[in-house]
Amino acid sequence: MPVTELKVADSNEGPYGVALRPGGSAPEVWTTLVHTGVVTRVAEGNEVERFDLDASGSRPSVIVTGPDDAVWFTRNGDNQIGRIDSSGVVSSYPVLSDGGSPYGLCIGPDDALWFTLMGADKIGRISLDGSVTEFAIGVAGGFPAHIAATPERPELWFTLNQANAIARMSLDGEVTTYPLPTGQAGPVGISVGPDAVWFVELLAGQVGRIDQDGVLTEFPLPDRSSKPHAVAATPDGGCWVTLWGSGSVARLDRDGSVVAEVDLGAESEPHGLAVAPDGGVWVALEIGVLAHIHAWE
Structure with missing residues (x-):
């Protein structure tokens, strides 16, 4: 399974989230540099363009391509949601909760952006004009982490890292929680598939x-x-x-069986990833590299 690597940052800058945005013959690849307050773009020719947020402690984290052709991202360090439009203009919008620590981010079925507030036990919504609304999830100390939307249904799914549960929320804020069978599993990532929602358990070593x-x-x-x-x-x-502890990524089939594992190096620390339309996978490695796993057959 061929892998190519592209250096996008110094090893201390911490590439973290990955988003793909339609480009010319290939998608643009965007990544957040969580330790330096920078977002990068890789377009055709593998040229790396940097967008400095002028806030080294802003901790840009999860990034997605919005319905407006801009990229949106959480700024975990300074309680804002960031945006870079198609012409490269950077803007930001503060969340409502002090110390909310926005982290997870997704496009909702209503074409707004939805995000988690780890420090406030809330889910937030930001419309394309920057208007913010927040919903309490009713789980104290739950630490909502990643969030995903079900495109064909008016609902969102998110992990409750400290409450050891998966949660589902309607667009008007009604929350249902599903405790995990394994105690202290530490759920983090979550993604909606065609017939189920996938999530990972960081501390339990399970999907x-x-x-x-x-x-x-x-x-x-x-x-x-x-x-x-x-x-x-x-x-x-x-x-x-992504398998952060073993420096690799794994491919699971619909039955949960591992059908492939790609070694990216013991010290690579893979974080965010995105699947391209051609089936290839882009992975952010904390060592300052974007890894491209070419289309898997």
Whole structure:
């Protein structure tokens, strides 16, 4: 399985989130540099363009391509949601909760951006004009982490890292929680697939899936100390998972079996990932590199 690597930052800058935006013959690849307050773009020719947020402590984290052709990202360090439009103009919008620590981010079925507030036990919504609304999730100390939307249904799914649960929320703020069978599993990443929602359990070394009826299944990874961190569902019902602790990424089929693992180096620390339309996978490595795993057959 061929892999190419592209250096996008110094090793101390911490590439973290990844988003793909339609480009010319290939998508633009955007990544956040969590330790230096910078967002980068890689376009055709592999030229790396940097967008300095003028706030080194802003900690840009999760990034997505919005319905307005801009990229949006959470600024975990200074309680803002960031945006870079198609012409490269950078803007930001403060969240409502002091110390809210926005982290997870997704496009909702209503074409707004939805985000988690880890420090406030809330889910936030920001419209394309920058208007912010927040919803309490009713779980004290739950630490909502990643969030994903179900495109064909008016609902959102998110992980509750400290409450050891998966949660589902309607667009008007009604929350249902699903406790995990494994205690202290530390759920983090989450992604909606065609027939189920995939998530990862960082501390338990497991990948899980939950269907629309709330039926939850856990799949232990071969290396339980591999620290699965982020997950991206695939159109065939499976998923890709970054294994932060073992410096690799794994491909699971729709039944939860590991069908491939790609070694990226023991010290690479893979974080965010995104699946391209051609089936290739882009992964942010904390060593300052974007890894491109070419289309998997």
